[in-house]
Amino acid sequence: MSNKVRVRFAPSPTGGLHLGGVRTVLYNYLFARHHGGDFVLRIEDTDQNRYVEGAEEYIYKCLEWCGLEPDESPLKGGPHAPYRQSERKHLYYQYAQQLIDSGHAYYAFDTPGDLERMRQEFKTDSHTNPQYDHMTRMQMKNSLSLAPEEVIELLNNGTPYVIRIKMPLGEKVKFTDMIRGEMEFDTSLVDDKVLLKADGMPTYHLAVVVDDYLMKITHAFRGEEWLPSAPVHLLLWKYLGWEASMPQWAHLPLILKPDGHGKLSKRDGERLGFPVFAMNWMDPRTGDKTEGFREKGFLPEAFVNLLAMLGWNAGTEQEIFSLQELVEKFSIDRVHKGGAKFDYEKAKWYNHQYIQRLSDEQLATLAEPYVEAHGGSDNREMLVKVAGLIKERLTLVGDFWEQGHFFFQTPEMDASQIKDKWNDTKKAFFEAWATEISGMSTWEHTALEQSFNAQMEKHGLKKGDVLLPLRIMLVGGKYGPGVFMIAEVIGKEETVKRIHNAIAAL
Ligand code: GLU
Numbered sequence: 001m002s003n004k005v006r007v008r009f010a011p012s013p014t015g016g017l018h019l020g021g022v023r024t025v026l027y028n029y030l031f032a033r034h035h036g037g038d039f040v041l042r043i044e045d046t047d048q049n050r051y052v053e054g055a056e057e058y059i060y061k062c063l064e065w066c067g068l069e070p071d072e073s074p075l076k077g078g079p080h081a082p083y084r085q086s087e088r089k090h091l092y093y094q095y096a097q098q099l100i101d102s103g104h105a106y107y108a109f110d111t112p113g114d115l116e117r118m119r120q121e122f123k124t125d126s127h128t129n130p131q132y133d134h135m136t137r138m139q140m141k142n143s144l145s146l147a148p149e150e151v152i153e154l155l156n157n158g159t160p161y162v163i164r165i166k167m168p169l170g171e172k173v174k175f176t177d178m179i180r181g182e183m184e185f186d187t188s189l190v191d192d193k194v195l196l197k198a199d200g201m202p203t204y205h206l207a208v209v210v211d212d213y214l215m216k217i218t219h220a221f222r223g224e225e226w227l228p229s230a231p232v233h234l235l236l237w238k239y240l241g242w243e244a245s246m247p248q249w250a251h252l253p254l255i256l257k258p259d260g261h262g263k264l265s266k267r268d269g270e271r272l273g274f275p276v277f278a279m280n281w282m283d284p285r286t287g288d289k290t291e292g293f294r295e296k297g298f299l300p301e302a303f304v305n306l307l308a309m310l311g312w313n314a315g316t317e318q319e320i321f322s323l324q325e326l327v328e329k330f331s332i333d334r335v336h337k338g339g340a341k342f343d344y345e346k347a348k349w350y351n352h353q354y355i356q357r358l359s360d361e362q363l364a365t366l367a368e369p370y371v372e373a374h375g376g377s378d379n380r381e382m383l384v385k386v387a388g389l390i391k392e393r394l395t396l397v398g399d400f401w402e403q404g405h406f407f408f409q410t411p412e413m414d415a416s417q418i419k420d421k422w423n424d425t426k427k428a429f430f431e432a433w434a435t436e437i438s439g440m441s442t443w444e445h446t447a448l449e450q451s452f453n454a455q456m457e458k459h460g461l462k463k464g465d466v467l468l469p470l471r472i473m474l475v476g477g478k479y480g481p482g483v484f485m486i487a488e489v490i491g492k493e494e495t496v497k498r499i500h501n502a503i504a505a506l
Contacts, residue, residue, distance in 0.1 A: 007039055017277060023310060253336055256341045387400075415506050
């Protein structure tokens with residue numbers, strides 16, 4: 001490749017970022033870094049009706065959290081600023097005009113009522129969804145159907161208009177998609193898309209072509225849902241005389257529902273109990289909250305790794321990749337054509353793997369907010385110790401409290417779990433042991449275990465008789481790491497207190 005590789009992620013700020021969107025960011029990023037190119041973030045906010053407050057900031061935060069920072073963006077600036085399309089409004093009109101002058105676009109003055117009438121009037125049994133196209137355009141109110149004087153008059157008296165592309169009849173438009181190979185479209189089937197709206201803003205179709213050209217984009221990755229628009233974009237590149245600079249296209253496969261039927265949606269996540277957005281999102285218009293992978297307790301490294309594997313593999317059995325390794329190994333020819341099924345259990349598996357790689361200190365730092373949220377102590381030393389003890393039991397950082405709450409708070413003890421097999425010998429044993437350990441000078445798990453075993457023998461008991469009751473006394477349930485380690489961490493006073501409380505309750 002002679003030109004420097006330049007790619008772009010071009011989101012519309014319309015809401016939270018779906019994991020498919022983050023995967024698009026990731027593939028852009030990996031491709032750019034792999035080829036020593038630039039990664040541009042362009043905000044496509046030309047549709048003012050769909051603009052949602054806070055959505056743009058959310059995108060920046062997501063990219064930051066994932067560690068996928070762009071080289072050029074509205075925040076960072078760059079040689080092709082501005083990077084927000086609403087601030088580039090003045091740039092687009094001249095290109096729409098150029099298309100009108102060359103006969104590839106036209107003014108259309110139709111009102112919403114006119115469009116509705118057309119849809120009703122041209123509807124037949126075999127043609128249920130008439131569009132604004134070669135079949136209908138001459139019956140509509142536009143600069144192709146009206147006399148030139150009439151058009152001038154309408155323009156002069158300020159009649160609102162849009163500019164539409166004039167799709168040619170019966171042409172074949174072809175291109176080679178980097179993932180799908182040869183693609184061919186029949187232009188007769190595509191409608192005359194609006195390029196410039198009545199408010200003077202371009203639509204996506206015009207803006208994406210103009211900006212990809214002006215920003216010298218060499219490769220464009222976008223979701224498969226844009227494939228049907230590709231012929232419009234290809235023709236625009238051609239009609240504007242920029243064909244030689246057209247980026248190579250790659251339409252990324254969809255991320256599918258776990259059962260493989262259809263695109264994974266926010267609603268699937270709600271239904272099946274897993275996040276679909278990268279981070280928590282609250283829609284300011286409805287107040288609806290959607291949970292994010294971040295808040296659910298996913299580590300960004302795990303999230304990035306699992307997204308990379310949704311549609312790509314290295315051609316080996318390897319599943320765990322650092323971002324740097326992904327940059328080295330990523331290649332677009334290993335991106336699959338077919339949709340990738342989302343598997344939440346697998347996603348959690350990745351997270352578990354990454355949690356195991358954290359140091360106890362790192363895990364403690366991440367877990368702190370969860371512990372604080374439950375009113376647990378913020379003793380750092382204790383947090384680090386607990387992190388080391390329960391790490392292997394964690395799938396999500398948020399599991400920290402569930403797996404470790406008894407270190408921070410006296411747990412509720414359900415006496416019925418011990419009661420059945422409780423007897424005077426056991427009571428005498430626990431009382432004696434509690435007294436013994438109250439006087440211990442070194443509070444440490446091996447010494448505790450030794451004294452426990454010795455006391456056990458004295459009372460003629462076996463491990464099977466007293467170890468589980470001890471666990472239930474200290475933890476409140478039948479789980480957790482080594483029970484003498486738990487005693488060591490919660491300390492003498494608390495251990496003795498929990499044993500006495502339990503005896504009293506039995
Ligand atoms: N603004 C479009 C979207 O949000 C971008 C598509 C593209 O990357 O060209 O889907």
